[in-house]
Amino acid sequence: MQLENSxxxxxxxxxxxxxxxxxxxxxASRAWAQASPPRPERSEVTLAVGGRTAIYYLPLxxxxxxxxxxxxxxxxxxxxxxxxxxxxxxxLRGTANVTGGSYEHVIDLRGRGFNCLAFVFxxxxxxxxxxxxxxxLAQFKEPAQLKGRRVGITATDSATHWFAxxxxxxxxxxxxxxxxxxxxNSTSAAMAIREGRIDAIANIDPVISLLESxxxxxxxxxxxxxxxxxxxxxxxxGAGCLYTSQDFLVRxxxxxxxxxxxxxxxxxxxxxxxxxxxxxxVPEAFMYGDRALYLAALxxxxxxxxxxxxxxxxxxxxxxxVVAKYGITASAVRPPSPAATxxxxxxxxxxxxxxA
Numbered sequence: 279m280q281l282e283n284s285x286x287x288x289x290x291x292x293x294x295x296x297x298x299x300x301x302x303x304x305x306a307s308r309a310w311a312q313a314s315p316p317r318p319e320r321s322e323v324t325l326a327v328g329g330r331t332a333i334y335y336l337p338l339x340x341x342x343x344x345x346x347x348x349x350x351x352x353x354x355x356x357x358x359x360x361x362x363x364x365x366x367x368x369x370l371r372g373t374a375n376v377t378g379g380s381y382e383h384v385i386d387l388r389g390r391g392f393n394c395l396a397f398v399f400x401x402x403x404x405x406x407x408x409x410x411x412x413x414x415l416a417q418f419k420e421p422a423q424l425k426g427r428r429v430g431i432t433a434t435d436s437a438t439h440w441f442a443x444x445x446x447x448x449x450x451x452x453x454x455x456x457x458x459x460x461x462x463n464s465t466s467a468a469m470a471i472r473e474g475r476i477d478a479i480a481n482i483d484p485v486i487s488l489l490e491s492x493x494x495x496x497x498x499x500x501x502x503x504x505x506x507x508x509x510x511x512x513x514x515x516g517a518g519c520l521y522t523s524q525d526f527l528v529r530x531x532x533x534x535x536x537x538x539x540x541x542x543x544x545x546x547x548x549x550x551x552x553x554x555x556x557x558x559x560v561p562e563a564f565m566y567g568d569r570a571l572y573l574a575a576l577x578x579x580x581x582x583x584x585x586x587x588x589x590x591x592x593x594x595x596x597x598x599x600v601v602a603k604y605g606i607t608a609s610a611v612r613p614p615s616p617a618a619t620x621x622x623x624x625x626x627x628x629x630x631x632x633x634a
Contacts, residue, residue, distance in 0.1 A: 315350075315532075315535065315536070316532045316535070318352060318530070318532045318536040319529070319530045319532050320533050321351055321352060323353070323376060324354075324355045324373070324375050324376070325356055325357065325374065325520070326357040326359060326365035326369055326377045327362075328359050329358070329359070329360060329462065329464065330358040330564075331463075331464060331484075331566075332463050332483065332484070332485075333579050334400075334401070334482045334518055335378060335400075336548070336576070336583070337544045337584075338378055339559075340547060340548060341540040341544040342356060344544070346540035346541075349540070350536035351536060352537065354540075360432060361432035361433030361460075361462065362436050362437050363383070363433050363437075363439070364433055365377050365378065366383050366387075369522070369523070370392070376520055376526070377520070377521055377522070380404070380436075380437035380440075380516070380517070381396055381516030381517060381521075382437060382600075382601055383521070384521045384619045385516075385601050385619050386601070388614035388618055389601075389613060393525070394522060394524060395521060395523075395524060395620060396520070396619060397537075397620070397623075398537070398538040398587040398625045399589045400520070400583065400584055400587070401517030401519075402514065402582060402589075402593065403501050403504055403507040403517055404437065404441070404517045405501060405517065406437060406438060406441045406481075407486040407500050408441065408445055408478065408479070408480045408497070408499040408500075409479055409486065409490075409496055410477065410478045410495060410496050411478065412493060412494055412495060413471075413472075413474055414474055414477045415427070415477055415478070415496075420449075421445075421446060421450070421451065422450070424449075424451065424455070424456055425451060427456055427477040428456070428457045428459050428476045429446075429457070429476065429477070429479070429480065430459050430470050430478065430479040430481070431461065431479075432461070432462055432467070432480075432481065433460045434458065438480040439480070441480050442456075442478075444604050445480075456478075459475070461481075464485065467479065467485045471494055471495060472494060483575040484565070484566060484572050487574060487578065491571055501515065501582070502579045502581075503582065504581055504582070513595070513596035514593040514596055515600065516589065516593055516594065517582065519620075520537060520538075522534065535624050535627060535628070538587060538624040538627070539632070542587040542631075543628070545584055545585060545586060546632050546633075549634075556572075556573060556576060557569055585634060586625065586634040587628060588625045588629065589620055589622065598614075598616050598619075
């Protein structure tokens with residue numbers, strides 16, 4: 279009887295060891311699979327962005343600074359422009375492979391016959407803000423007072439330009455009622471307000487927070503929060519994304535997946551990153567010499583960042599509706615169907631891999 283009990287105990291120990299080994303092997307296999315995705319078809323990628331220092335592009339900065347692109351086997355050149363519309367032109371000219379910018383640009387391009395697709399979303403709210411100068415419009419009471427005034431935008435046909443046209447159109451102003459001035463999205467935009475060269479501004483952070491902190495603008499419309507975006511557009515609105523031509527996506531799917539992996543990993547990192555983490559990761563020059571201001575600006579925009587790179591159908595539908603109803607983009611050859619402007623396939627795979 280003692281021998282039988284001894285044998286049973288030993289057998290149980292062996293079974294437990296075997297089970298533990300199997301679990302360990304499965305875990306190691308999964309870890310290996312996650313660490314060894316298909317190699318990208320090309321290692322060098324040029325990614326055009328419209329103002330690299332902007333918080334709008336922070337997920338890309340993190341992916342670059344923390345080596346996430348390199349971990350995916352990519353050498354990514356972040357080609358910097360003063361606005362998203364200029365970054366878009368770089369891709370159309372063939373000097374960039376991928377663009378980081380507004381989802382409205384994708385809808386506009388598809389409508390004009392250019393085959394391109396958004397494949398990972400860095401934002402879930404536009405982060406765009408419209409404010410008026412407290413210097414030249416100190417007695418501001420209503421949008422009608424902007425008639426004949428100068429409105430600063432990052433560049434013609436940029437997301438800030440369309441945002442301003444959308445807002446002023448809703449307020450009853452015609453496109454020719456204001457003069458649009460290209461000011462970029464860095465300290466040059468703040469200087470334009472400060473020097474009285476523009477009377478109002480449509481821009482993003484940290485420029486907006488810089489002007490707010492010094493009492494130089496009065497904010498009228500703000501899409502840095504989900505609530506502010508919903509109140510303005512009547513639903514969730516498309517925001518920052520990476521997009522490329524259909525040809526590039528078909529020819530280099532593993533490269534697109536690698537880009538998506540790095541971005542989704544950065545988005546996940548941002549969900550839990552504290553102030554000290556941000557300060558260590560973000561180049562000092564991006565903070566305009568004021569870390570506290572930069573962190574405060576990030577606090578206002580953090581909710582607007584996507585947690586996982588995916589876009590909801592409601593968001594897609596709202597964005598298409600706004601673009602079609604208000605005609606904020608160029609005249610379309612044909613209205614594009616929502617399904618033709620984005621894919622969640624790459625982001626879903628990245629989300630599973632990183633458990634974002």
